[in-house]
Every structure is written in C-alpha cells, then in structure tokens.
Amino acid sequence: MSIRGVELIKAMNHYAPPSLAVDNDRIGLQVGDPEAEVKGVLVTLDVNEEVVDEAIQRNANWIIAHHAVIFHPLKAVRTDQPAGRMFAKLLKHDINVYVAHTNLDAADEGVNVVLAEKLGLQHLRVLISYREEKLKKLVVTVPVSHHEQVLDAVCAAGAGWIGKYSHCTFNVEGTGTFMPREGTSPFIGQQGELEKVQEIRLETILPDHLQEQVIQAMLAAHPYEEVAYDLYPLELKGKKLGFGRIGQLPEQTTLLDFARTVKQSYQLDGLKAVGEWSNPVRRVAILGGSGGRYIHEAKQAGADVYITGDIDYHTAQEAEAIGLNLLDVGHHVEHHVVDRVRHILQRQLGEAVSVFASRVNTNPFRFIGG
Missing domain, CATH: 3.30.70.120 (Alpha-Beta Plaits)
Known part of the structure; x- marks a missing residue:
C-alpha cells in the first residue's frame, strides 16, 4: 500500500510539531509536492548534492532534513553553480524536501534529548523556554x-x-x-x-x-x-516548550574526564574546552547547534558545564569570566538525531515505505592531531 507526502508530513508533524518552531523559522515542505507518492525516505542533517545523489541511488524521493535547503531568499538558480545544480537535480528526479529545524530541536525526542541521552543525563528539563504548551x-x-x-x-x-x-x-x-x-x-x-x-x-x-x-x-x-x-x-498552562536541555550526571566528575566522555559518546575527532580540567562537573546543559548566545542562561540554570557549538573567541572569554565551563562540540554533532528520526518515522509509517539514514558526512571541518 502506497502513501502520499501528506501522510509522511503528518507523521513528522506528530513527532516534531511545527508549533514548537521559533517564529519565522524555515521549516516544512521546501521542495516538491505534498501529494507526491512516497517511494522512499532519506533522513539527513543537511542537504547537498552528494546527499541528493544518495537519495537517487536509494530510490528515495523524499528527503527529511534538519537544516533548511532554502534559508535565504533565492536570487537565482544557476545550474553552473553548486546550489543551482542541486536544485536542478532535485526537480529532475522529483525529489521532495521537508525540513524540521527548531521544532526538531525542541521535540521530546529531538536533537537535544538525543544528545543528553547519549551522556546518560537524568532529570532533564528545558534549558531555553520560549513558550508554554x-x-x-x-x-x-x-x-x-x-x-x-x-x-x-x-x-x-x-x-x-x-x-x-x-x-x-x-x-x-x-x-x-x-x-x-x-x-x-x-x-x-x-x-x-x-x-x-x-x-x-x-x-x-x-x-x-x-x-x-x-x-x-x-x-x-x-x-x-x-x-x-x-x-x-484552558487557562491552565502546559509544560514549558523550548530548545536545549539541562540535566544531571549520575556522579560528579572532572571537566577533563567529562570532556573525554563527550568526545567518545559523540564520536568526535576533537573538541574545544573552556575551564580548568580539574573543575567539578555534575550538572550539564546542552544545546545542539550554535548556542553561544545562551551562556548566561546556562549559568543561571546552574550548569557546571555547557555543551554547544560554534563558540567564538570572545564568547569563550566571557564564559571563563563568569565561571562557566564550556565544551564546543561543533555544529555537526546534531547529526546524532538522524537515526532517531529514521526509527520514529519507520515505526509510524510501518512497512509501507523504507526510511534510510544518510551515510554522507556533511561536516565541513576536519581535525589534525599533534
């Protein structure tokens, strides 16, 4: 029995409701037809030409992405340039692209919950709340x-x-x-x-x-x-909604030992740290992606260490000044949610369609050891 795109979108909306997204976020169906039959689904963090080629090879005519394929208004679609070639290939092969961004960050089994679970954090609650249910x-x-x-x-x-x-x-x-x-x-x-x-x-x-x-x-x-x-x-307020999570380790450790645990758990080639290696760590805040602007919220929430990505030099200095340990794990760490999205979609869609996790590494950064 075949399913249409509207049914796939309904499944995604159940998992990561659009109402969780921040205002003006670029989410939803960005390329394609919601009535198109779903032959296969490829889940990815980013969409580039290599990911599109993978979708073609796997006969997946739907791509579920975390990062928007159209973020800034398009001024041109030139097929002699990388972005234009990618869009031309998507349209030529009738591939549809659906995006779940900050709504997937905030979802109960979204980016930040997956990252927290990988570290064994307990008693999770929302770090940055921007509305109530x-x-x-x-x-x-x-x-x-x-x-x-x-x-x-x-x-x-x-x-x-x-x-x-x-x-x-x-x-x-x-x-x-x-x-x-x-x-x-x-x-x-x-x-x-x-x-x-x-x-x-x-x-x-x-x-x-x-x-x-x-x-x-x-x-x-x-x-x-x-x-x-x-x-x-009802006037009664529901649970707080937002992105990032804060929780507690089963036992206290040091920043150095915790950094090693994070590196191994997230399968990183390297990470950056702010703070003395001997500093005690028990309460951990996490915000996948670019979370440097929330260092004060993490500190006020009582975090011993804040895990996020894309930390700049001056933000690192400011964190050091306020006594907040930082671990910069990069933006690409969000890719750990891909397997969870694949699993949840496959469970919801049943055997009607195959759902794949992308094998393409879209991380632009490489590390070299000393």
Whole structure:
C-alpha cells in the first residue's frame, strides 16, 4: 500500500510539531509536492548534492532534513553553480524536501534529548523556554457500551496526560436524549422516536497541537453517526516548550574526564574546552547547534558545564569570566538525531515505505592531531 507526502508530513508533524518552531523559522515542505507518492525516505542533517545523489541511488524521493535547503531568499538558480545544480537535480528526479529545524530541536525526542541521552543525563528539563504548551479540555458523551473503547482511543492519540500520569480522565454517568430524523442511520433508536440512552460524560485534557489526531481517534472509536462533543481552551498552562536541555550526571566528575566522555559518546575527532580540567562537573546543559548566545542562561540554570557549538573567541572569554565551563562540540554533532528520526518515522509509517539514514558526512571541518 502506497502513501502520499501528506501522510509522511503528518507523521513528522506528530513527532516534531511545527508549533514548537521559533517564529519565522524555515521549516516544512521546501521542495516538491505534498501529494507526491512516497517511494522512499532519506533522513539527513543537511542537504547537498552528494546527499541528493544518495537519495537517487536509494530510490528515495523524499528527503527529511534538519537544516533548511532554502534559508535565504533565492536570487537565482544557476545550474553552473553548486546550489543551482542541486536544485536542478532535485526537480529532475522529483525529489521532495521537508525540513524540521527548531521544532526538531525542541521535540521530546529531538536533537537535544538525543544528545543528553547519549551522556546518560537524568532529570532533564528545558534549558531555553520560549513558550508554554496550550491545553484544551475535550468533553464527549459516549454510550456505556463503548466508553472504554473511546477512552482508550483518545488516550492512545495523546490526550489524558498530566505530568507523568497518563489516562487522566473524569467520567460521570447520565441520560442522553435524541430523536433520529429522516435521512439518519442511528446506531441506537428508530427514526421519529425519542431515544433515552445511558451515557458517560468523558472529560480529558489534551495539548493544542494534538487536537486533530485526538478528535479523529475519538470519532473513529465512537459508535454514533453524529457525535456530541465540546472543546474548551484552558487557562491552565502546559509544560514549558523550548530548545536545549539541562540535566544531571549520575556522579560528579572532572571537566577533563567529562570532556573525554563527550568526545567518545559523540564520536568526535576533537573538541574545544573552556575551564580548568580539574573543575567539578555534575550538572550539564546542552544545546545542539550554535548556542553561544545562551551562556548566561546556562549559568543561571546552574550548569557546571555547557555543551554547544560554534563558540567564538570572545564568547569563550566571557564564559571563563563568569565561571562557566564550556565544551564546543561543533555544529555537526546534531547529526546524532538522524537515526532517531529514521526509527520514529519507520515505526509510524510501518512497512509501507523504507526510511534510510544518510551515510554522507556533511561536516565541513576536519581535525589534525599533534
């Protein structure tokens, strides 16, 4: 059974909701047709001509990338230059490109969570919060016979979470009335006769970005031809959303030993450090990509060390002055999320399509030992 691009995009939006992205970020479908059939999917950090060639070789007509293939407005598409050749090849081979950037940074299984897990950090929380999750309450009446079925369906779709507790609902039994009219095909009752049914009023909470899939799951599980339900916006604030994570190591170590652990865990050829090698490290902040402008937030959050990339000379001096240890692991370290994206997409799409992790190394930097 084939799937279309809209279904792949829906799967990505479930994993890394666009609502998590910062304003004006370049995300979403950047090249191609959302209705195009998905023959294969290649997941990559960056898109360049070598990655496009890999997609062609693997018969993958969809590329899921973290970094935008169109970031600045295009002034020209010249096929005698690298960028133009790449776009021409994408269009010639009907390859579609979808981008998840800061929404993938902020996702629950996104870039920063993957990087934190590789170091064994515990008690993770958001480092840089830029909004709070909007919540809604769903209220639906269900005949007693189908109550458990509907409850399980909406909770499986993402409703009913309060903190680390799932299946949080409130249920009260009552009597529902309705009269099927001409043209109806009622699950219970007869046309023209007032029907009284023992029903359960089911109430639960859901995050705004999951509204569509929760409602669809509820409607699919509900037996009625016309389902009575309400959605209420809540003043209650949900969890903090944002990028970066801060957590704790199981045991205290030194900056030198921790730097060695980071180098090995991230499979780095080298990294840069700021701070005395003997400095104690237990609380760790991580922000994949370019996070130099957040050194003060990391310090205020109580981090002993801050892991990020693209640290410039003056930022390093400032971190040293405020007593914050730094590890610059480079921007390309974000590539560790590629396998997680591949795994999640393959799980969501099933056997309908193959999902591949790119093998192309798009890191422009090389290291030479002394």
